[in-house]
Ligand SMILES: NC(=O)C1=CN([C@@H]2O[C@H](COP(=O)(O)OP(=O)(O)OC[C@H]3O[C@@H](n4cnc5c(N)ncnc54)[C@H](O)[C@@H]3O)[C@@H](O)[C@H]2O)C=CC1
């Protein structure tokens with residue numbers, strides 16, 4: 001599985017405001033680039049935090065002929081994936097419409113009624129992770145989730161955020177490429193989500209090779225390959 005992370009951040013490294021409201025950091029040229037990255041992927045993955053904050057659609061959202069061209073003749077949109085330990089994705093979320101297959105990765109601790117509701121709303125629910133403990137639900141086991149997606153034909157996965165999931169992907173050593181659009185704005189806020197949140201690394205850090213830079217709109221895209229996944 002080849003994993004490509006893409007995100008847009010402010011110059012101070014924030015993905016959104018401290019209120020976690022959706023914010024357009026990219027401009028039209030960068031959204032075109034994002035469409036091409038989506039089109040090249042078999043599936044596009046986000047965390048449930050992003051679904052709850054943004055209600056994203058994660059499709060190419062264009063007339064069919066353009067989708068087909070971007071997809072190099074492959075029919076339809078890439079699949080969509082939500083990492084959602086407790087099955088909190090709302091049943092009326094845009095990501096569950098019939099524009100593409102949607103997998104919701106849950107832990108064994110997700111309430112059965114939530115799993116049924118999500119299946120009723122059109123998702124394929126995949127259990128990948130322990131039941132958790134008395135304190136709460138278990139987390140989705142991302143490595144097992146990637147294996148489950150590979151079994152369903154996903155060879156190239158795009159991860160679109162947010163900061164918790166991106167950090168977890170680096171932590172588990174899944175990331176092959178990172179593309180960051182740096183928009184010319186300052187968001188600020190110690191509680192605003194950043195490109196990689198989670199616990200943070202203290203000793204062994206993923207190391208990247210800067211392979212390309214491109215000016216788009218009023219910002220810049222930095223493209224990296226991961227050369228050392230850390231441990
Ligand atoms: N500017 C950009 O490119 C993007 C910005 N965003 C912004 O990011 C914010 C959402 O980011 P986050 O709150 O960090 O949420 P997130 O989208 O990273 O989801 C994190 C949640 O996923 C669940 N989860 C289950 N298993 C997990 C695992 N193994 N590792 C990590 N999480 C796991 C947990 O409930 C966790 O709280 C929103 O404000 C959204 O607007 C989101 C995507 C892209």
Ligand SMILES: Nc1nc(O)c(N)c(N[C@@H]2O[C@H](COP(=O)(O)O)[C@@H](O)[C@H]2O)n1
Nearest residue numbers: 008023024025026054056057058059160
């Ligand atoms: N590339 C990029 N630039 C921004 O400025 C953004 N805010 C995001 N956010 C991501 O795009 C998702 C929205 O997707 P749809 O337009 O609904 O298909 C959002 O949820 C983030 O994952 N990305």
